[in-house]
Amino acid sequence: xxxxxxxxxxxxxxxxxxxxxxxxxxxxxxxxxxxxxxxxxxxxxxxxxxxxxxxxxxxxxxxxxxxxxxxxxxxxxxxxxxxxxxxxxxxxxxxxxxxxxxxxxxx
Amino acid sequence: xxxxxxxxxxxxxxxxxxxxxxxxxxxxxxxxxxxxxxxxxxxxxxxxxxxxxxxxxxxxxxxxxxxxxxxxxxxxxxxxxxxxxxxxxxxxxxxxxxxxxxxxxxxxxxxxxxxxxx
Numbered sequence: 192x193x194x195x196x197x198x199x200x201x202x203x204x205x206x207x208x209x210x211x212x213x214x215x216x217x218x219x220x221x222x223x224x225x226x227x228x229x230x231x232x233x234x235x236x237x238x239x240x241x242x243x244x245x246x247x248x249x250x251x252x253x254x255x256x257x258x259x260x261x262x263x264x265x266x267x268x269x270x271x272x273x274x275x276x277x278x279x280x281x282x283x284x285x286x287x288x289x290x291x292x293x294x295x296x297x298x
Numbered sequence: 299x300x301x302x303x304x305x306x307x308x309x310x311x312x313x314x315x316x317x318x319x320x321x322x323x324x325x326x327x328x329x330x331x332x333x334x335x336x337x338x339x340x341x342x343x344x345x346x347x348x349x350x351x352x353x354x355x356x357x358x359x360x361x362x363x364x365x366x367x368x369x370x371x372x373x374x375x376x377x378x379x380x381x382x383x384x385x386x387x388x389x390x391x392x393x394x395x396x397x398x399x400x401x402x403x404x405x406x407x408x409x410x411x412x413x414x415x416x
Contacts (some may be wrong), residue, residue, distance in 0.1 A: 225402045227343075234393055235335075235343060236408035246404065278343055282401040285357040286331070287345040 192281045193218050195290035203298040212268040214291045215281035219259045224283055226255055226264045229277045229292075238277075239264060269295070300324040300405040302394050307410030314414070315383050320377040320394030320407055328352070328372035331397035334379045334388035337409070344390070347379065348397070361387075384414045 194217040204210055205221040214224065227235040237246040239255035252267040266273055276289055276298050279290040306318040322333070326389035332347040347368040356368050367380040374376045377394050391409040 216397065227403075228306050229343075234408060235403075236406075237398065237402060237404045240396040240402045276342075277373070280343075281347075285347065285348065285355070286359070287401075289335075289345060292342045 192219060192286055193281060193288060195279050195281060195288055197277075197279060199293060199295045200291070201206055201294045201296060203296055204269055205298045206269050208269050210264075210269055210273070210295055211292075212264040212266075212277055212295070214233070214257075214262040214264070214290050216260045216262075216281060218287040220281040220283065222258045224255075224262050225280045226253075227278045227280060227289075228273075228275050229278065235278065265296075300396065300408040302405055302407035304392065304407045305409040307392065307412045309413045309415060310384055311416050312414055314386060315327075315380070316384065316412060317384045318381065318392055318394075318410060319379055320379075320413070322375045322377065322396070324406070325396070325405075327370075327375040331400070332368075332370065332377045333395045333397060333403055334368060334377075335393045335395055335403070335406075336388075336412075337393070338387075338390040341390075344384050349377070381412070384412075386414050388412060392397065 198213045229235040231232040243255045276294045277290045278292045301323045303321045331350045340370045349368045365383045393409045394407045395403035396405040
């Protein structure tokens with residue numbers, strides 16, 4: 192089973208700053224990695240799939256990069272609504288796994 | 299628009315059973331695989347199970363194998379999760395979600411809370 196680790200666990204930033212979140216896979220997942228955003232009391236929302244493709248309706252300030260085992264989600268200029276928890280996710284041999292999450296909170 | 303509405307959650311004693319349902323609308327349900335994902339209170343997301351569009355293949359996380367069964371009724375546009383031999387560690391909000399390009403989850407329901415407690 193492929194394990195995903197995320198860092199940092201918490202990122203404290205101010206609106207307007209750049210957020211850089213990391214996801215590392217225990218084995219190569221090629222480019223088959225997604226990022227989700229979850230706000231308190233809400234279901235997760237797909238942001239990025241195939242490592243770098245924005246899902247429908249996702250603002251351009253969200254971007255993804257990486258391949259193999261190392262991936263990055265970048266939020267270019269944090270808006271107040273971006274403070275949330277972010278999860279990465281992959282599929283391997285029809286087993287799906289999520290990373291433990293990175294909380295982006297207001298500094 | 300795509301809608302997924304879970305139901306069937308509640309409080310159940312350890313060792314008990316519960317069946318969750320997920321009513322789908324706004325897309326051709328019979329053409330898409332579906333997932334169940336859970337989230338324990340204050341914890342992260344945990345994938346539980348996946349069923350292919352026609353029900354031909356089902357996959358589970360190890361901790362629920364032999365206890366949970368995912369199924370679907372394409373004539374009713376409904377996804378199910380039969381949960382038996384429930385344990386305290388199964389306490390969570392359970393979400394159903396639609397598959398996207400075989401690998402991702404693009405639409406999610408609002409979740410239903412399952413509490414396993416005596």
